[in-house]
Amino acid sequence: xxxxxxxxxxxxxxxxxxxxxxxxxxxxxxxxxxxxxxxxxxxxxxxxxxxxxxxxxxxxxxxxxxxxxxxxxxxxxxxxxxxxxxxxxxxxxxxxxxxxxxxxxxxxxxxxxxxxxxxxxxxxxxxxxxxxxxxxxxxxxxxxxxxxxxxxxxxxxxxxxxxxxxxxxxxxxxxxxxxxxxxxxxxxxxxxxxxxxxxxxxxxxxxxxxxxxxxxxxxxxxxxxxxxxxxxxxxxxxxxxxxxxxxxxxxxxxxxxxxxxxxxxxxxxxxxxxxxxxxxxxxxxxxxxxxxxxxxxxxxxxxxxxxxxxxxxxxxxxxxxxxxxxxxxxxxxxxxxxxxxxxxxxxxxxxxxxxxxxxxxxxxxxxxxxxxxxxxxxxxxxxxxxxxxxxxxxxxxxxxxxxxxxxxxxxxxxxxxxxxxxxxxxxxxxxxxxxxxxxxxxxxxxxxxxxxxxxxxxxxxxxxxxxxxxxxxxxxxxxxxxxxxxxxxxxxxxxxxxxxxxxxxxxxxxxxxxxxxxxxxxxxxxxxxxxxxxxxxxxxxxxxxxxxxxxxxxxxxxxxxxxxxxxxxxxxxxxxxxxxxxxxxxxxxxxxxxxxxxxxxxxxxxxxxxxxxxxxxxxxxxxxxxxxxxxxxxxxxxxxxxxxxxxxxxxxxxxxxxxxxxxxxxxxxxxxxxxxxxxxxxxxxxxxxxxxxxxxxxxxxxxxxxxxxxxxxxxxxxxxxxxxxxxxxxxxx
Numbered sequence: 001x002x003x004x005x006x007x008x009x010x011x012x013x014x015x016x017x018x019x020x021x022x023x024x025x026x027x028x029x030x031x032x033x034x035x036x037x038x039x040x041x042x043x044x045x046x047x048x049x050x051x052x053x054x055x056x057x058x059x060x061x062x063x064x065x066x067x068x069x070x071x072x073x074x075x076x077x078x079x080x081x082x083x084x085x086x087x088x089x090x091x092x093x094x095x096x097x098x099x100x101x102x103x104x105x106x107x108x109x110x111x112x113x114x115x116x117x118x119x120x121x122x123x124x125x126x127x128x129x130x131x132x133x134x135x136x137x138x139x140x141x142x143x144x145x146x147x148x149x150x151x152x153x154x155x156x157x158x159x160x161x162x163x164x165x166x167x168x169x170x171x172x173x174x175x176x177x178x179x180x181x182x183x184x185x186x187x188x189x190x191x192x193x194x195x196x197x198x199x200x201x202x203x204x205x206x207x208x209x210x211x212x213x214x215x216x217x218x219x220x221x222x223x224x225x226x227x228x229x230x231x232x233x234x235x236x237x238x239x240x241x242x243x244x245x246x247x248x249x250x251x252x253x254x255x256x257x258x259x260x261x262x263x264x265x266x267x268x269x270x271x272x273x274x275x276x277x278x279x280x281x282x283x284x285x286x287x288x289x290x291x292x293x294x295x296x297x298x299x300x301x302x303x304x305x306x307x308x309x310x311x312x313x314x315x316x317x318x319x320x321x322x323x324x325x326x327x328x329x330x331x332x333x334x335x336x337x338x339x340x341x342x343x344x345x346x347x348x349x350x351x352x353x354x355x356x357x358x359x360x361x362x363x364x365x366x367x368x369x370x371x372x373x374x375x376x377x378x379x380x381x382x383x384x385x386x387x388x389x390x391x392x393x394x395x396x397x398x399x400x401x402x403x404x405x406x407x408x409x410x411x412x413x414x415x416x417x418x419x420x421x422x423x424x425x426x427x428x429x430x431x432x433x434x435x436x437x438x439x440x441x442x443x444x445x446x447x448x449x450x451x452x453x454x455x456x457x458x459x460x461x462x463x464x465x466x467x468x469x470x471x472x473x474x475x476x477x478x479x480x481x482x483x484x485x486x487x488x489x490x491x492x493x494x495x496x497x498x499x500x501x502x503x504x505x506x507x508x509x510x511x512x513x514x515x516x517x518x519x520x521x522x523x524x525x526x527x528x529x530x531x532x533x534x535x536x537x538x539x540x541x542x543x544x545x546x547x548x549x550x551x552x553x554x555x556x557x558x559x560x561x562x563x564x565x566x567x568x569x570x571x572x573x574x575x576x577x578x579x580x581x582x583x584x585x586x587x588x589x590x591x592x593x594x595x596x597x598x599x600x601x602x603x604x605x606x607x608x609x610x611x612x613x614x615x616x617x618x619x620x621x622x623x624x625x626x627x628x629x630x631x632x633x634x635x636x637x638x639x640x641x642x643x644x645x646x647x648x649x650x651x652x653x654x655x656x657x658x659x660x661x662x663x664x665x666x667x668x669x670x671x672x673x674x675x676x677x678x679x680x681x682x683x684x685x686x687x688x689x690x691x692x693x694x695x696x697x698x699x700x701x702x703x704x705x706x707x708x709x710x711x712x713x714x715x716x717x718x719x720x721x722x723x724x725x726x727x728x729x730x731x732x733x
Contacts, residue, residue: 129371209358227684545687
């Protein structure tokens with residue numbers, strides 16, 4: 001539990017860093033004191049386990065106190081089993097069966113399928129569930145540790161999950177009511193079982209920090225690839241976890257850190273180059289989701305209307321647990337929107353964590369309760385009603401202090417910024433929801449403007465050509481894009497990373513807030529005028545991007561345990577290859593809940609020389625959400641590169657970027673910020689500005705690129721806002 005020490009230190013500083021906010025200093029102090037007490041119980045449990053040689057009664061009581069659960073009702077016994085046979089009977093999947101000691105079966109059963117091993121050293125949920133009356137089958141996936149066969153990520157999980165569920169239902173210790181549970185890759189195996197099983201074979205599923213569709217996590221629109229996630233995960237699974245001694249793990253981690261080619265702007269080394277060839281190169285080249293490479297690897301559970309077989313029926317009752325800064329978040333919330341249409345007993349809980357933060361104490365408290373309450377409701381005979389647990393749980397800060405009617409709503413989210421919990425009837429929230437539009441201005445401001453009418457069209461493309469206005473022409477309204485984007489002869493990577501951020505410290509005053517005037521649209525307590533003020537026609541801002549020094553990824557949905565979640569963006573804002581747009585101070589608190597979008601008009605040209613550029617400055621801030629789009633452009637024979645929008649003096653293109661879902665509360669006096677840049681290295685594969693026709697493993701650093709962004713009223717940020725009375729969250733997490 002390497003995350004324990006920094007997590008405890010963060011809690012000790014919670015009162016100063018306002019991670020435990022409240023209406024008064026006394027309430028913040030009380031919240032921080034309770035968090036420290038929970039962590040001390042966790043420290044006691046961690047120290048006792050190696051002393052006792054495994055789970056013991058006192059150690060388990062300490063762990064339950066840390067998670068704010070009821071005390072264990074049973075001791076646990078373990079059996080090692082050979083379970084289902086797969087691959088035509090050639091391979092046997094092996095597992096450990098965890099049972100409550102002294103309880104006669106049959107019992108409701110939970111299946112956890114795990115590629116990471118260490119069933120006795122790591123609690124993947126098997127001990128917590130077994131000591132509360134469940135039979136838990138913890139199985140090694142095919143080709144991992146005790147199981148036979150070859151491990152190919154996600155490829156065989158549907159087949160193996162179905163075989164395991166059917167095998168478990170035939171065992172004398174199983175009551176016939178089966179659920180699946182898992183975090184991260186273990187959640188992928190849970191989704192695979194849901195997707196493969198027919199109606200009635202599964203009674204509940206709790207996927208945590210995971211998704212039903214793999215491709216959307218690894219490949220972004222246009223084909224940009226999540227390099228950091230793939231390399232770190234492959235290293236973790238195929239190298240670090242195969243080592244037994246701690247000193248071997250530390251030595252391997254040090255070598256990986258010193259040779260981390262993926263974090264530098266250098267050509268890949270031979271071992272790393274091997275990762276970019278073969279399956280990885282096929283994944284990048286397979287730009288369509290129906291491509292042969294992704295067929296059978298993408299959709300672990302088909303939730304889209306018309307795609308799921310009628311014989312399979314609706315999915316079982318689900319409880320999805322996500323984190324706002326997790327790289328699975330956008331896909332997981334999309335899974336909930338689809339699943340809730342087919343299955344009314346579908347719940348969603350979103351915490352403020354990143355991927356590794358889901359393993360922190362606060363993340364575990366929420367995830368474990370979600371699993372126990374779901375399994376209690378749907379696996380037991382005559383169990384508690386939906387939304388209740390029937391267990392005497394100590395109150396969880398911020399979650400249980402709200403009215404029961406709100407806690408019973410199917411969507412529970414923690415707002416970034418204030419850390420307050422709120423319940424909604426659906427996601428995204430619809431009660432009082434409206435869009436707030438902010439246009440990008442030549443003064444690097446976000447200017448709040450009235451919402452333009454939406455044109456009636458069946459489908460919106462990702463990028464559309466745009467005509468550059470002349471200097472004498474009046475300021476145009478945002479153009480309506482054509483029905484389809486033009487075909488491109490070739491492509492190059494032009495990643496655009498956007499972050500909507502909450503300021504952590506004041507900065508220079510802005511002039512973007514409009515004076516109050518009678519209108520229907522409102523921003524907090526200020527009204528917006530009905531017309532957009534005139535902006536200079538053809539106005540634009542430029543920056544120079546150099547592939548040899550790519551813009552770094554700072555915080556957000558990163559798989560790097562040292563660079564995920566909320567991070568100060570001060571170092572990023574000082575760079576010359578980032579445009580920073582800032583709003584004026586908010587006159588009233590602003591609540592944002594839903595998907596954030598950006599429409600930006602830009603073009604790019606290939607340059608052989610560096611050009612000086614002004615650096616955008618601003619106060620300290622933290623990130624909320626981000627998105628990225630890879631633009632396609634034809635090759636230019638004169639420059640030898642691909643030029644987006646016809647080059648730096650061309651007409652440009654209109655690009656629409658989804659920045660992902662978010663729920664955040666902006667206090668009065670804070671600002672909203674937007675970053676526009678061309679890389680987020682090493683999270684996304686580096687933008688090389690090179691010939692896209694060159695194979696992936698042979699690409700080298702190309703020439704610098706000058707990017708021009710139009711700020712004449714045609715580039716806009718769209719925030720989904722809800723009134724403060726639409727949510728009832730009280731108390732911090």
